[in-house]
Structures are given as C-alpha cells and as structure tokens.
Amino acid sequence: MRLKDKVVIVTGGAKGIGRAYCLGAAAEGARVVVADLADPKPTVKEVEARGAQALGVESDVSREADTQRLATETLARFGRIDVLVNNAALYGTLKRRPFMDIPLEEWDRVMSVNLRGLFLCARAVFPAMKAQGKGKIINIASSTFFKGVPHYIHYTTSKGGVVGFTRSLARELGEFGIRVNAIAPGFTLSGENEKNISEERKQANVQARMLQRAEVPEDLVGTLVFLASDDSDFITGQTILVDGGGSVH
Ligand SMILES: NC(=O)c1ccc[n+]([C@@H]2O[C@H](COP(=O)([O-])OP(=O)(O)OC[C@H]3O[C@@H](n4cnc5c(N)ncnc54)[C@H](O)[C@@H]3O)[C@@H](O)[C@H]2O)c1
Structure with missing residues (x-):
C-alpha cells in the first residue's frame, strides 16, 4: 500500500x-478524486467497488472557477491534497491534419485545456500542499514532443509546454517540499484515440520500440504510483518517458 x-x-x-x-492509485490505498468534464460517476463506482474511497467532481480544467471548486470539494471531503x-x-478527439488546416479556435482550445489547465489546477492545489509542507504534482506529457509527430502540431507543441512547465514549477516549488514531475507516454491504446490512427501507424509505433508490443494504460500505472509515493521523494523536475523505448534514437 x-x-x-x-x-x-x-x-x-x-x-x-x-x-x-x-x-x-486506489489499489495502493489512495483516496481518489475523479475530476472530468465527462461524468466521473462510473469511475467513482469502480474505485469504490475495490474498497477504496472516491469523490467525483465534474469540472473543466480550463475554467478557473472549476479548478478552485475541485480543490475546495476535495478538502471538504478528505481534508488534504497529496497528489495532483x-x-x-x-487528445483522443483531435483530428490529425496538416498545420495549415488546423482551425485557429482548435489551436486555442488545445492550449487552454492542455496548458492553462495544468497552470490552473496547480494553482488551485498549491495553498493546501504548501500548508502541508509536502505535495506531488504529476503532469502528463507525451512522447510526441520528443519525436516531433506531424499533423498534430498544436497537441505536440502543448506537450512540449508540459515539459517546460514541469521543470520551471519544480524549481519554484522545491522550497515548499512540493515535487513536480512528468510522465511522457508513448502511443497507448486508450479508446478514443484508436479511431484516429491507421493500422499502419499503430504497427509503425510498435516497430519503433525496443519493447515491440502495443502500449496499454496499465503500462503507465507503475510509474504514476512511484512518482506519487514517498519512494520518489528526491526526484523533481523530471520527465520520464514510458514508451517501450520508442523515442530513443
Ligand atoms: N493515449 C495515448 O496514446 C497518449 C500518449 C501520450 C500522452 N497521452 C496523454 O495522456 C493523457 C490521457 O490520454 P487518453 O488517451 O486517456 O485521453 P482521452 O482523450 O481518452 O481522455 C482524456 C480525458 O480528459 C477529459 N477531458 C478533456 N477535456 C477536459 C477538460 N477541459 N476538463 C476536464 N477533463 C477533460 C476527457 O473527458 C477524458 O476523460 C492525456 O494528457 C494525453 O495527452 C496519451
């Protein structure tokens, strides 16, 4: 645990x-807050079915008021915030297209969710983590940044921003005992994203890996638990690629 x-x-x-x-996280004894634009109840029920406590907060990470409410409701229910x-x-719903064809509004929306969302959520949890003298912020980047994946330039650019955000925030928050790290997954079969990628590209992803198989969500959980746990207390500012060695050239 x-x-x-x-x-x-x-x-x-x-x-x-x-x-x-x-x-x-629930399997390791955590109390879990499921925050999402989509209905969080099914995941809350799944966590509870495993004997752990969970809270669902329907929220849009790009809206400041929602992120503040997320922190307030978490503190009201559980009294602390250890990990964000x-x-x-x-991501999964974005169409792949050349950069000249990406509508300006889509570029702005990607930046507002994928980057402003991190900024707002980190600001919302900071007062509680500071008061506790400890906290962990884990940002999800992507191997696409390291590879320079085309036809997805807003997404890839935003994930490069996640790496920069992680390094700068780690530098700022070290004095408060708050660790900030990132995980960069490779292409992972996660549902929605499978609709936007051809079989050829899926195979090409697998073949580019040192470990030649498809990546699934469970491949990322061990690294997440490690970064959330006390085992990683002297690690901060890092981005760990979890992609079967697909981004090493
Ligand atoms: N699946 C992959 O291949 C892959 C690879 C690298 C990185 N990632 C990253 O991992 C993370 C999860 O990926 P996924 O494949 O599960 O994505 P997904 O698109 O399947 O799920 C994203 C989740 O975020 C929620 N969401 C979207 N906008 C939101 C908002 N404004 N406020 C709150 N919730 C919002 C969606 O409802 C959904 O539940 C993302 O950060 C993604 O960029 C995924």
Whole structure:
C-alpha cells in the first residue's frame, strides 16, 4: 500500500488512461478524486467497488472557477491534497491534419485545456500542499514532443509546454517540499484515440520500440504510483518517458 490514505486528484479520470490511474492509485490505498468534464460517476463506482474511497467532481480544467471548486470539494471531503495528476487533455478527439488546416479556435482550445489547465489546477492545489509542507504534482506529457509527430502540431507543441512547465514549477516549488514531475507516454491504446490512427501507424509505433508490443494504460500505472509515493521523494523536475523505448534514437 504505497499510497495509503494519500489523497490523489486525477484530472481526466473518467476515461482512458486517467481511469487506469484512478484504479491503480486506489489499489495502493489512495483516496481518489475523479475530476472530468465527462461524468466521473462510473469511475467513482469502480474505485469504490475495490474498497477504496472516491469523490467525483465534474469540472473543466480550463475554467478557473472549476479548478478552485475541485480543490475546495476535495478538502471538504478528505481534508488534504497529496497528489495532483494533471492528466486531462484534448487528445483522443483531435483530428490529425496538416498545420495549415488546423482551425485557429482548435489551436486555442488545445492550449487552454492542455496548458492553462495544468497552470490552473496547480494553482488551485498549491495553498493546501504548501500548508502541508509536502505535495506531488504529476503532469502528463507525451512522447510526441520528443519525436516531433506531424499533423498534430498544436497537441505536440502543448506537450512540449508540459515539459517546460514541469521543470520551471519544480524549481519554484522545491522550497515548499512540493515535487513536480512528468510522465511522457508513448502511443497507448486508450479508446478514443484508436479511431484516429491507421493500422499502419499503430504497427509503425510498435516497430519503433525496443519493447515491440502495443502500449496499454496499465503500462503507465507503475510509474504514476512511484512518482506519487514517498519512494520518489528526491526526484523533481523530471520527465520520464514510458514508451517501450520508442523515442530513443
Ligand atoms: N493515449 C495515448 O496514446 C497518449 C500518449 C501520450 C500522452 N497521452 C496523454 O495522456 C493523457 C490521457 O490520454 P487518453 O488517451 O486517456 O485521453 P482521452 O482523450 O481518452 O481522455 C482524456 C480525458 O480528459 C477529459 N477531458 C478533456 N477535456 C477536459 C477538460 N477541459 N476538463 C476536464 N477533463 C477533460 C476527457 O473527458 C477524458 O476523460 C492525456 O494528457 C494525453 O495527452 C496519451
């Protein structure tokens, strides 16, 4: 029980990889807050069915009032915030297209969810973590930044921003005992995103890996638990690529 009684917020926790983070944290004894635009209740029920406590907060990470309410409701229910997993992003529903064809509004929306969302959620939990003298913020980046994936330039750029945000915030928050790290997953079969990728590209992803198989959400849970737990207390400012070695050239 490496996360026993820790209070872990997972944004975008209703579906896909975020749901796996919620279940994985619960299995290690955490109390889990499922924050999502989509209905968080099914994931809350799944966590509770495993004997752990959970709270669902329907919220949009790009709206400041929602992120403040997320922190307030978490504190009202559990009294503390140990871990924030900044996982929510516009990703699976994005169409792949050349950069000249990306509508300006889509570029802005990607930045507002994938980057402003991190900024707002970190600000919302900071006072509680500061008062506790400890906290962990785990941001979800992507291997696409390291590879320079085309036809997805707003997404790839936003995930590069996640790496910069992680390093700068870690530098700012070290004095408060708050660790800030990132996980960069490779292409992971997580539901929605599978509709936007051809079989050829899926295979090409697998073949580019040192470990030649498809990546699934559960492949990311071990690293998430490690970064959320006390085992990683002297690690901050880092981005860990969890992609079967696909981004090493
Ligand atoms: N699946 C992959 O191949 C892959 C690879 C690298 C990185 N990632 C990253 O991992 C994370 C999860 O990926 P996924 O495949 O599960 O994505 P997904 O698109 O399947 O799920 C994203 C979740 O975020 C929620 N969400 C979207 N906008 C939101 C908002 N404004 N406020 C709150 N919640 C919001 C959605 O409702 C959904 O539950 C994302 O940050 C993604 O960029 C995924």
